[in-house]
Amino acid sequence: MSVDPHQRNKNTARSLWAALDRDPTAALPLLRDVAHWHAPAPIGAQTSGPAVIEALFAPFHAGMSGLTRQTHILMAGASQAYEDGRIDAAHWVGGTGYLSGRAVAPIFGIPATDHDLRIRWADFLRFDEGGRITHAQTIWDFVDWFDQIDLPVLPRPRGAAHVFPAPTGYDGVLTGLQPGDETAATLALGRDLIFGGLNGFDESDLSSMGMARFFHPNIKWYGPGGIGACLSLSEFEVFHQQPWLTAFPDRKVMHLEGLFAEGEMLAASGPMGVVGTHSGPYLGHAATGAPIEVSGLDFWRRQGDQFTENWVFVDMIHLFGQMGVDLFARMQEQAG
Numbered sequence: 175m176s177v178d179p180h181q182r183n184k185n186t187a188r189s190l191w192a193a194l195d196r197d198p199t200a201a202l203p204l205l206r207d208v209a210h211w212h213a214p215a216p217i218g219a220q221t222s223g224p225a226v227i228e229a230l231f232a233p234f235h236a237g238m239s240g241l242t243r244q245t246h247i248l249m250a251g252a253s254q255a256y257e258d259g260r261i262d263a264a265h266w267v268g269g270t271g272y273l274s275g276r277a278v279a280p281i282f283g284i285p286a287t288d289h290d291l292r293i294r295w296a297d298f299l300r301f302d303e304g305g306r307i308t309h310a311q312t313i314w315d316f317v318d319w320f321d322q323i324d325l326p327v328l329p330r331p332r333g334a335a336h337v338f339p340a341p342t343g344y345d346g347v348l349t350g351l352q353p354g355d356e357t358a359a360t361l362a363l364g365r366d367l368i369f370g371g372l373n374g375f376d377e378s379d380l381s382s383m384g385m386a387r388f389f390h391p392n393i394k395w396y397g398p399g400g401i402g403a404c405l406s407l408s409e410f411e412v413f414h415q416q417p418w419l420t421a422f423p424d425r426k427v428m429h430l431e432g433l434f435a436e437g438e439m440l441a442a443s444g445p446m447g448v449v450g451t452h453s454g455p456y457l458g459h460a461a462t463g464a465p466i467e468v469s470g471l472d473f474w475r476r477q478g479d480q481f482t483e484n485w486v487f488v489d490m491i492h493l494f495g496q497m498g499v500d501l502f503a504r505m506q507e508q509a510g
Contacts, residue, residue: 178351179265180250180436183301187248187267190299190307195243195273198231207306212445212469214313215492216502217282219445230312237281238273240290246271246340247473247485248347249441251434254361257369265303266432268441270296270473270485271340273314283502284316285509287323294318294338294398296471296487298432298443311431311443313471313487317501318399325508327501328490329458332413333395333402341475341483342394344438352437360476361435363388367474367481368427368442385415390480398488400457417456422466425450440474440481452497459497466496 186204193201205223212219213230220226235241253264273293277286293314300309318336320327340346367388386407389395395404397414404410419425429446448468454461469489474481491501 179301179303179305180252180267181349181351182305183265183267183299184248184250184349186301186305186307187250187269187297187299188245191243191245191269191297194231194235195241198227198235201231202227205307207302207308208310210309212311214316214469214489215495226310234273234281237277237279237286238275238291239278241273241275243273243295244271244340245269246346247439248349249434249436249439249473250348251357251361251436251441253432253434254365255430255433255442255444259365264432265301266434266441266443267299267301268297268432268434268443268471268473269299270294270471270487272338283506284319285323285325291319291322292336294487296473296485298441298471300432309431311445311469311471313469313489315399315487317490320501320505321399325505327504327508328400331397331400331402332417333397333404333409335399335402337403337405338396338485344475346439346473346475348436348439356437357435360438360440360474361433363476363479363481364433364435364440364442364474368430368433385411388481389484390477390482393481394483395486396484397486398490400490401486401488420454421452421456421461422448422450423453425468438476440472440476442472443470445469456497459494459499462497464496464498466493468493 190204208223211226217229248269250267254261298311389407391407395410404413428449430444432443446467447470452462452464471487473485475483
């Protein structure tokens, strides 16, 4: 009996995360075919398994005592990331949750703490036909981490801080096969949202984007540190959408690497997923006119014909770096 490749890949992802949490070097056999791993700024892109272990996972593991991982979402699928609808045949696994522990030594220049931390993580892993990991993208919410240790680098978020729960009343860790018709419906709605609604702003009226079609009135939108969570469609429009579109009115979803669905869950990834121009003030920073690329990861849950939850990761360190603002340096200046 043949093994479903997506189920196989999810099992490999779980084995990888368990090895990384136990001893990062134990994960090397699973990473021997890695050609590119897009790690969060300031770590940046790595071109091999040993390189990403050395640059990202080993320093984190060495500085974090009592490390435990919570996985809130685990899903897999074949990507359909092209705007014209072509199936690009890439197989992906996406996961997100918390990494918890206590930083007993500085990590990436972030000071040690005397209390437990809860670091928000997301990984997208690309697999070849043989089930080998070849590419990946990781984002950790550094801005929220800085807030947890009282070293804020951005103004107080408009949305609720530190709100990143698992799916409400639903097990987002999809260990079993999901109904094909549900997967197809989720992907269709997601493609309409990403390549239609999100790109439809006419720079005068938010209603032109038609987000009410895609998002339930009580949508729970879990944004990154610096933005915060929005707990309704109206909060999403006021706390995130208006400031974002003022700052980047010409932004466009462009270069997704992965877009796939499984059951009621949708996932999208892209180190250059959105491109635009910093044309207006954003989170306390005046317009620079600089071109920007947004490195982001998203998960959505569909219920019926709308999305009811959205987990949003933006590499804020990378984004603000393009605007001439070094958020790591700002954190370190505060730390003294």
